[in-house]
Amino acid sequence: MDQKITGRAYVLGANIDTDQIIPAEHLVYSLSDPEESRNYGRFALSGVPPALAGLPEGHIPFTEGDRWRSSFNIIVAGNNFGCGSSREHAPFALQKAGVRAVIAPSYARIFYRNAVDGGFVIPYESEEDLSDLIATGDQLELDTAANRLYNSTQGKSHALRPLGDVGPIIAAGGLFAYARQQGMIAT
Amino acid sequence: MPAMTITEKILAKAAGKTVVTPGENIWIKVDTLMTHDVCGPPTFQIWQKEFGENAAIWDREKVVMFPDHYIFTEDPHANRNVRILREFARDRQLPNYYDVQSERYKGVCHIALAEEGYNLPGTVLIGTDSHSCTSGAFGLFSTGVGNTDAAFILGTGTIWEKVPASMRFTFEGESPPYVTAKDMILQILGDIGTDGATYRAMEFDGSAVQALSMDERMTLTNMAIEAGGMNGIIAADEKTEAYVKARSNAPYELFRSDGDARYRASYRYDVAAMEPLVAKPHSPDNRDTVRAVRGTPLTKAYIGSCTGGKLSDFRMAASILINQKVSVPTFVVPGSTGVARLLELETYKGIVLREILEDAGCVIARSSCAACLGGPADTIGRSVDQDVVISTTNRNFPGRMGSKKSEVYLASALTVAASAVNGHITDPRDFM
Known part of the structure; x- marks a missing residue:
């Protein structure tokens, strides 16, 4: 896990469910084929209603047109991020689009597990809801050693909760890498 | 021994421990792994990548696969996923596969799991679908996971879980004919919200729950995930046992919460006072x-x-x-x-x-x-x-x-x- 993750913020509200992260009609694509799996990046967050996409103004597309990489790589959201279905395609789609970390006060359990165990994105919990304190496009720096988020656009800093029990899994790069480190499965 | 809830007892057994405490991370043995056409193919791909070409499935009898999501469609990618499921079942000789193009085809996995006798009280059932919590209506621990976790189970038969604190929802009274299990769960959802039970076990009990058919009990546990619940659970009774025995010869074990078990929160409802509800x-x-x-x-x-x-x-x-x-x-x-x-x-x-x-x-x-x-x-x-x-x-x-x-x-x-x-x-x- 990199100690510093920098990038531009993409801000969303509360209860962003997995259908908004990657609509069900797109779940048919291969996740392993390098070309085909780009569709997940392209359609990432395409289910968010336009007025709520990229707060506070809204109507900011996460990816432009046919592009599969986003210019935003840190998601800031409200409570209960990733609620809904168990689709691992959701954190995968965010990673494919270039997202490194999500910052929200709370997560739905399966999304959180998938993000950690698959090693896709780091699901950081914020002490307070930052979705109305940070604006889409703000330049952020995430310090994973200090558990702090710096907003250089606004000159503010915010506390994040330590990753706790899942820290070693994230640091290893996912469940399989962790299990190998621990000798739980053969290398 | 400290008092435990039904969820804690089942998890303790699956972890080979006598006691587990909410918040504790444990490794548990899985009795049934269920997957379908949307999450099966990526699960197999991860399993193959991580365990190698000649990897062995931990227990072929314990893997159950129901194509059910995107079945009657011309979408070529969706049909490819069903084909991958079919070929995997054939190549790996998995007996519990219910092919679309056969008389074995069942439809929606959570209903089929019940009908085919896979919902065994006291066991651990993990599915690559968030509504896997449905099976908890039969007094077992069931929850949803993603592809990576499922691939790990496919190779090892184990998975880590954080023991959830339990929330108790007790329904008493005589149910009027216009009040259904759907109204009961919508009542709870309105009270606690879509994250009101995140990382919690939702335990349903009371005379009005016991009065429900197995079908209706499954409606209650099915929507536990809509409150963020890790699992929904109803202790097995005579009705459960009759249903299971008619469909399976497999052994099972009955667990109940201790009278003095600890709950994070308790809610009580009188169904006689309830009325038809919607979620807008x-x-x-x-x-x-x-x-x-x-x-x-x-x-x-x-x-x-x-x-x-x-x-x-x-x-x-x-x-x-x-x-x-x-x-x-x-x-x-x-x-x-x-x-x-x-x-x-x-x-x-x-x-x-x-x-x-x-x-x-x-x-x-x-x-x-x-x-x-x-x-x-x-x-x-x-x-x-x-x-x-x-x-x-x-x-x-x-x-x-x-x-x-x-x-x-x-x-x-x-x-x-x-x-x-x-x-x-x-x-x-x-x-x-």
Whole structure:
């Protein structure tokens, strides 16, 4: 896990469910084929209603047109991020689009597990809801050693909760890498 | 030994411990791993990549695969996923596979798990589907995971879990005929919200829960995930055992919560005082009474899914739709081929259920998840444009049933049927 993750913020509200992260009609694509799996990046967050996409103004597309990489790589959201279905395609789609970390006060359990165990994105919990304190496009720096988020656009800093029990899994790069480190499965 | 809840007892057994405490991370043995056409193929791919070409599945008898999500479609990618499932089952000689192109085809996995006898009390069932919590209606620990976790189980038969604190929901009193399990769970969702039970076990008990059929109990546990719950659970009783014994010879073990077990929160409800409810757009916790939204114009009605496509749901719908005509397109999707078969055998007032539904003008589709989660563009019943749908399904987040502009109201089969007749949201008591 990199100690510093920098990038531009993409801000969303509360209860962003997995259908908004990657609509069900797109779940048919291969996740392993390098070309085909780009569709997940392209359609990432395409289910968010336009007025709520990229707060506070809204109507900011996460990816432009046919592009599969986003210019935003840190998601800031409200409570209960990733609620809904168990689709691992959701954190995968965010990673494919270039997202490194999500910052929200709370997560739905399966999304959180998938993000950690698959090693896709780091699901950081914020002490307070930052979705109305940070604006889409703000330049952020995430310090994973200090558990702090710096907003250089606004000159503010915010506390994040330590990753706790899942820290070693994230640091290893996912469940399989962790299990190998621990000798739980053969290398 | 400290007092424990049923969830803690089952997890302790699966972890080989005598005691587990909420918040503790444990490794547990899995008894059943379930997957389907959407998450099976990526799970197999990860498993192969991580364990190698010649990897062995931890226990072929314990893997159950139901193609059910995107089945009756021309979408080539969706059909490729079903093909991958079929080939994997064949190549790896997995006995518990229910192919689309065979008489074994079942339909929606959570209903099929019950019907095929996989829901064994006291066991651990993990599925690559968030509604895997449904199986907890049989007194077992069941929850949903993603592809990586499922691939890990496929190779090792184990998984880590954080022991959840339990929340208790007790329903007492005599249930009026217009109050269903769907109304009970919508009541809870409105009270605690879509994250009210995140990382918690939701335990349902009380005389009004015991009075429910297994079908209806599954509606309660099915929507535990809509409150963020890790699992939903109802202790097994005589009804559970009779259901299981009729479908399986496998051993099982009965667990109950200790009288002095600790709960994070306890809620009590009197079902006699309850009334028909809906969840308004765009969240399952946006509860209101049917009375308060009656008259809302509709463009579509939908009866189906793991939540609302069981025999009990169609019995309820038929009791309203007999000698009536629907005035908006109404889609009936039996959850499983078993349910579809029973629609042709079971009667209401001497008339076969299927006939009642057809005569009322419902479109009866083949069993699958269908439009509950939108799916490919050619999915039957999928919402389009600015549809306003009333549905027996489980989620109404933006775009869930297809169109991002559509609005979905969630309700019981009674309320959906009554509303389908009038073309606007209607209290089922008007027809009872």
